[in-house]
Amino acid sequence: MKIIVCVKEVPDTAIALKIKGDSPEIETENIPWVINPYDEYAMEEALRLKEKFGGDITVITFGQKRAENILRNCIALGADRVLRINDESIKNRDGLVTSKILAKVIKDIGYDIILCGKESVDYGYAQTGQMIAEFLQISCVLAIKKLDVSPLNKEAICHREIEGGLEVVKCNLPAVFTAQKGLNTPRYASLSGIMKAKKTKIETLEPDAWGFKPKIRITNLSYPPKRQEGKIIKGTLPDTAEELVKNLKEARLI
Amino acid sequence: MDKFDCIIIGAGPAGVSAALTIARKGLTVTVFERGEYPGSKNLFGGVLYSTVLNKLIPEFYNEAPVERHITKRRYSILSKNSEMAVEFDFEDFNHPPFNNSFTVLRAKFDRWFAQKAEEAGAVIFTETVVDDFIYDNGKVAGVRARREGGDVYADVVICAEGANSLLTERAGLKKKPLPHQMITAVKEVVSLPKEVIEDRFNLSNNEGMALEFFGEAVKGMIGSGFIYTNKDSLSVGVGCPISVMKEKNMKPNDLLESFKSHPVVKKLLRGGKTEEISAKMIPELGYGNLPRLTADGLLIVGDAGGFVNPSLYREGTNMAMYSGMMAAETILEAKEKGDFSERGLQGYVKKLEDSFVMEDLERYGDVPEKLSEMPQLFKEYPEAILKLAKGYFTVSDLSKEDMHRQAWNRFKDKVSMWKFLLDMYKARKAVL
Ligand SMILES: Cc1cc2nc3c(=O)[nH]c(=O)nc-3n(C[C@H](O)[C@H](O)[C@H](O)COP(=O)(O)OP(=O)(O)OC[C@H]3O[C@@H](n4cnc5c(N)ncnc54)[C@H](O)[C@@H]3O)c2cc1C
Numbered sequence: 001m002k003i004i005v006c007v008k009e010v011p012d013t014a015i016a017l018k019i020k021g022d023s024p025e026i027e028t029e030n031i032p033w034v035i036n037p038y039d040e041y042a043m044e045e046a047l048r049l050k051e052k053f054g055g056d057i058t059v060i061t062f063g064q065k066r067a068e069n070i071l072r073n074c075i076a077l078g079a080d081r082v083l084r085i086n087d088e089s090i091k092n093r094d095g096l097v098t099s100k101i102l103a104k105v106i107k108d109i110g111y112d113i114i115l116c117g118k119e120s121v122d123y124g125y126a127q128t129g130q131m132i133a134e135f136l137q138i139s140c141v142l143a144i145k146k147l148d149v150s151p152l153n154k155e156a157i158c159h160r161e162i163e164g165g166l167e168v169v170k171c172n173l174p175a176v177f178t179a180q181k182g183l184n185t186p187r188y189a190s191l192s193g194i195m196k197a198k199k200t201k202i203e204t205l206e207p208d209a210w211g212f213k214p215k216i217r218i219t220n221l222s223y224p225p226k227r228q229e230g231k232i233i234k235g236t237l238p239d240t241a242e243e244l245v246k247n248l249k250e251a252r253l254i
Numbered sequence: 255m256d257k258f259d260c261i262i263i264g265a266g267p268a269g270v271s272a273a274l275t276i277a278r279k280g281l282t283v284t285v286f287e288r289g290e291y292p293g294s295k296n297l298f299g300g301v302l303y304s305t306v307l308n309k310l311i312p313e314f315y316n317e318a319p320v321e322r323h324i325t326k327r328r329y330s331i332l333s334k335n336s337e338m339a340v341e342f343d344f345e346d347f348n349h350p351p352f353n354n355s356f357t358v359l360r361a362k363f364d365r366w367f368a369q370k371a372e373e374a375g376a377v378i379f380t381e382t383v384v385d386d387f388i389y390d391n392g393k394v395a396g397v398r399a400r401r402e403g404g405d406v407y408a409d410v411v412i413c414a415e416g417a418n419s420l421l422t423e424r425a426g427l428k429k430k431p432l433p434h435q436m437i438t439a440v441k442e443v444v445s446l447p448k449e450v451i452e453d454r455f456n457l458s459n460n461e462g463m464a465l466e467f468f469g470e471a472v473k474g475m476i477g478s479g480f481i482y483t484n485k486d487s488l489s490v491g492v493g494c495p496i497s498v499m500k501e502k503n504m505k506p507n508d509l510l511e512s513f514k515s516h517p518v519v520k521k522l523l524r525g526g527k528t529e530e531i532s533a534k535m536i537p538e539l540g541y542g543n544l545p546r547l548t549a550d551g552l553l554i555v556g557d558a559g560g561f562v563n564p565s566l567y568r569e570g571t572n573m574a575m576y577s578g579m580m581a582a583e584t585i586l587e588a589k590e591k592g593d594f595s596e597r598g599l600q601g602y603v604k605k606l607e608d609s610f611v612m613e614d615l616e617r618y619g620d621v622p623e624k625l626s627e628m629p630q631l632f633k634e635y636p637e638a639i640l641k642l643a644k645g646y647f648t649v650s651d652l653s654k655e656d657m658h659r660q661a662w663n664r665f666k667d668k669v670s671m672w673k674f675l676l677d678m679y680k681a682r683k684a685v686l
Pocket of ligand 1: 265267286493555572574
């Protein structure tokens with residue numbers, strides 16, 4: 001079984017991001033980068049499929065040199081091949097360009113199952129998986145929480161959480177699946193895996209001549225509005241309770 | 255996995271110095287670090303003393319992520335709303351090697367330093383906690399890391415786990431430190447524009463200042479507060495023995511808040527934005543209570559060994575690096591003889607004894623204990639002296655002579671002159 005996993009590096013959500021001057025970009029110097037958490041579920045699912053059915057896992061990222069770190073981690077976990085599509089020469093790209101390029105690379109490699117995170121936690125567009133499926137003209141199930149594959153019948157059954165219930169979806173392979181939290185519990189890399197990863201040289205592709213053009217563009221970024229300062233009502237009961245009710249009424253909360 | 259020549263637990267200054275030294279000699283060495291990357295969890299006040307580092311990596315300051323070199327020092331005693339301070343400014347420290355004192359932020363510095371060891375051939379595993387030693391016939395033969403395939407073997411293990419030395423204790427080399435032997439410290443990084451820092455502290459480009467505060471800075475307890483200037487931030491913190499904090503029922507964070515809101519300190523921080531805050535311990539075991547530093551197949555380095563000079567110098571990084579380097583050299587010698595038993599590793603202790611590490615620990619190791627016998631140094635005296643000074647400087651209708659006499663009498667009411675002079679003498683002898 002040929003399994004493809006698409007991963008992306010994102011700023012660690014534990015830190016507060018800064019906007020770079022007036023530009024619609026974030027300050028990317030000196031901030032910690034991690035693998036997109038949803039992609040970790042995708043990677044784990046790939047490992048489980050390989051353990052069950054055999055085959056090989058190729059992990060692809062579209063990013064700059066720094067992103068080799070997350071690819072190395074995928075090798076440590078058990079990926080057979082990793083590939084970085086260099087984005088350093090591509091100034092503007094949107095989800096469309098990313099997906100087109102990924103689809104082109106994936107097509108050349110060959111695939112039975114393609115796994116992505118359901119969205120990246122940085123910009124959160126949630127488009128890559130479905131667009132790849134569209135460009136490859138294959139089935140696509142989004143935000144799955146369970147995946148059962150039958151290579152013999154060339155089909156898969158997935159569970160999806162929907163508002164107030166559970167949906168079971170059957171589809172043909174090949175297919176793209178995007179991973180939702182809860183799909184599995186990602187493992188830690190073994191020491192020998194990390195050792196192997198340290199020694200691996202990472203393959204890079206240069207996509208600049210492919211000429212895909214973005215269709216959307218970020219024009220502005222701003223911080224969320226500051227939270228209003230709270231108000232502390234001092235005094236003793238029952239005065240404070242009365243004051244509280246008065247305040248809540250004034251704020252039209254009750 | 256293959257067996258290594260040496261395993262090191264912890265990628266702080268001590269562990270990385272050892273790794274670098276060993277890797278350069280072509281031995282195989284691996285380092286286990288619990289943090290996401292070396293330095294990610296580490297913090298210290300902020301002044302890296304670098305005589306040893308400058309030997310390991312000559313002129314490191316040209317490439318390492320250092321913030322500023324310290325040319326100015328200020329020591330001050332605070333009362334509720336006054337300050338008495340001395341300030342030193344040394345133009346000579348403005349030239350290489352910059353008096354070997356630099357402010358650094360550990361998250362950046364440790365990472366850079368660890369990379370140097372990796373370039374030399376050391377293998378560093380991050381996000382990997384070591385849970386225990388593996389023994390073979392009573393000799394330490396490896397470590398158990400918390401990962402699949404985590405049992406890793408080596409001829410010798412260096413434990414560079416820092417102040418919270420659970421493994422050293424578990425190996426039976428060290429007793430659990432008593433509350434008065436550990437300083438608990440909290441520190442914040444407060445960002446301010448570079449120009450503001452340089453104006454406010456009167457610094458030119460890359461010059462830095464270290465400010466230490468006593469007395470009311472830490473509520474009159476034994477301990478101190480500090481401000482160190484980084485490039486575009488200040489490191490602001492307080493530290494006191496755990497025993498004293500417990501006794502006074504103080505929480506470290508509250509102590510830091512109170513320090514920051516002291517009028518003198520507040521002025522220095524105004525406009526700053528707190529970027530991060532964290533707490534950590536500093537060992538002050540005292541010379542007589544240092545742990546056993548060697549066992550069969552095992553060496554203890556850095557804070558785990560209690561190597562911090564607790565006096566005004568608060569020097570830990572330099573000692574950590576020196577001990578790491580000496581452990582490495584000892585291992586290289588032991589490798590030649592093929593003897594990694596405790597006896598084969600004794601050279602390590604000797605090397606430390608012949609160096610500034612043990613000399614300074616012997617000289618200064620007991621400072622905290624001696625000072626703790628004179629709590630008046632931190633509370634009554636500063637208050638009385640500042641009142642005296644205020645009496646001298648207050649402008650009023652009284653004749654100067656009357657004013658001075660009054661101020662002086664008030665001082666003598668509060669403080670016995672003989673005892674004061676004796677205490678000052680004792681304090682000077684202890685600290686300087
Ligand atoms: C608030 C504060 C202010 C200070 N100010 C100064 C100063 O101004 N100047 C100065 O020279 N010194 C100062 N020090 C002291 C200095 O920080 C230490 O002496 C120095 O960091 C010791 O280095 P180390 O390598 O021994 O330990 P550490 O720097 O503590 O490194 C230990 C490393 O081991 C890792 N580790 C621990 N246990 C395990 C495990 N089981 N498995 C895997 N990894 C593990 C930790 O994550 C850490 O990275 C200060 C300390 C504090 C807390």
